[in-house]
Amino acid sequence: MIDNTEQAPRENPEKDRSGWVTGDEPMTGPQRSYLHTLAQEAGRGVPDDMTKAQASAMIEELQRQTGRGAD
Template identity: 65%
Template sequence: MADQTNAGNTIKDPDDWTTGDQPATGAQESYLHTLASEAQEEVPDGLTKADASRKIDELQEKTGRGA
């Protein structure tokens, strides 16, 4: 049987996202505020999708919610 690696599951660096400079999505903002509350941190306003993704990763690590 051939190796069927799914290239669609590759995690891209947020800096390489074509939409990374667009405003964060509602889902990102909601999750950020949940994580920030648990971490007792503030979430800056006006984050881009890429910035929000990086902040989510940071807060997941801090709160132990990360994968």
């Protein structure tokens, strides 16, 4: 028997941060913690007043810079 079903893509499609319903809320505790870990490794600072969307963007940037995270 041949299975012709297609598998769903492994990655979630990237959503535009500007459309996030909660994107303007303050970053979460886990975001803050992970950002500080990445920033320390990269020799960068983290503003305390970042939004969830800004924190997400900075996490992605620092992951690329440090080689952490998924490609």
